[in-house]
Amino acid sequence: MNLLLHMCCGPCSCYPVKKLRADGIEPTGYFFNPNIHPYKEWDMRLKTAKEFAQKVDMRIITDENYMLRDFLKKALAAEETENGRCRMCYTWRLEQTARFAAENGFDAFSSTLFYSIYQQHELMKETARHFSELYGIRFYYEDFRPGWQEGIDISLELGLYRQPYCGCIFSEEERYSKAIRKQRKKAAKERKRMAAISGTSKG
Numbered sequence: 001m002n003l004l005l006h007m008c009c010g011p012c013s014c015y016p017v018k019k020l021r022a023d024g025i026e027p028t029g030y031f032f033n034p035n036i037h038p039y040k041e042w043d044m045r046l047k048t049a050k051e052f053a054q055k056v057d058m059r060i061i062t063d064e065n066y067m068l069r070d071f072l073k074k075a076l077a078a079e080e081t082e083n084g085r086c087r088m089c090y091t092w093r094l095e096q097t098a099r100f101a102a103e104n105g106f107d108a109f110s111s112t113l114f115y116s117i118y119q120q121h122e123l124m125k126e127t128a129r130h131f132s133e134l135y136g137i138r139f140y141y142e143d144f145r146p147g148w149q150e151g152i153d154i155s156l157e158l159g160l161y162r163q164p165y166c167g168c169i170f171s172e173e174e175r176y177s178k179a180i181r182k183q184r185k186k187a188a189k190e191r192k193r194m195a196a197i198s199g200t201s202k203g
């Protein structure tokens with residue numbers, strides 16, 4: 001199978017590539033991540049993805065446009081709805097991967113996002129299935145999360161740069177700002193409380 005594998009970064013590609021090869025599939029890596037900021041971080045992750053591909057001898061295609069402004073426009077508009085920013089982010093990357101795969105003669109597409117224990121797995125699966133139908137290209141689904149630790153070990157053996165936050169400038173802020181983390185916890189607690197109240201009143 002001629003599989004286009006969206007790579008969110010080098011370290012997250014370690015386990016999925018190993019697993020796919022063990023199953024007889026030779027993927028082509030595809031780096032398209034307008035969600036990574038600031039520029040130096042994006043550049044570092046791009047270089048690491050290339051370094052990984054070179055070390056494991058895998059073909060890689062890279063989109064080297066840094067799209068901070070486009071991302072911010074979309075993200076700020078999406079922030080209005082709960083989960084909106086990440087939903088937009090998955091949608092953008094998975095749609096582009098599905099479209100690129102369909103237009104360039106691949107049999108199927110997938111993403112290393114399905115390796116991450118931090119991403120919203122079911123939402124991404126639903127999104128990928130939607131674009132699979134829309135572009136008439138097979139979505140190769142595999143839950144790579146059981147290989148989480150193995151992937152970390154491989155990335156360390158290969159000496160790859162490992163990033164400390166998800167990607168966008170908002171996630172960088174959330175990673176380092178205690179106040180924001182506290183605020184988000186409070187909001188989540190409040191949402192739970194409201195959901196419990198509305199559940200009780202329905203009963």
Ligand code: SF4
Pocket residue numbers: 035036085086089090166167168169170171
């Ligand atoms: S937190 Fe991660 S998944 Fe969510 S918008 Fe930012 S980069 Fe994308």
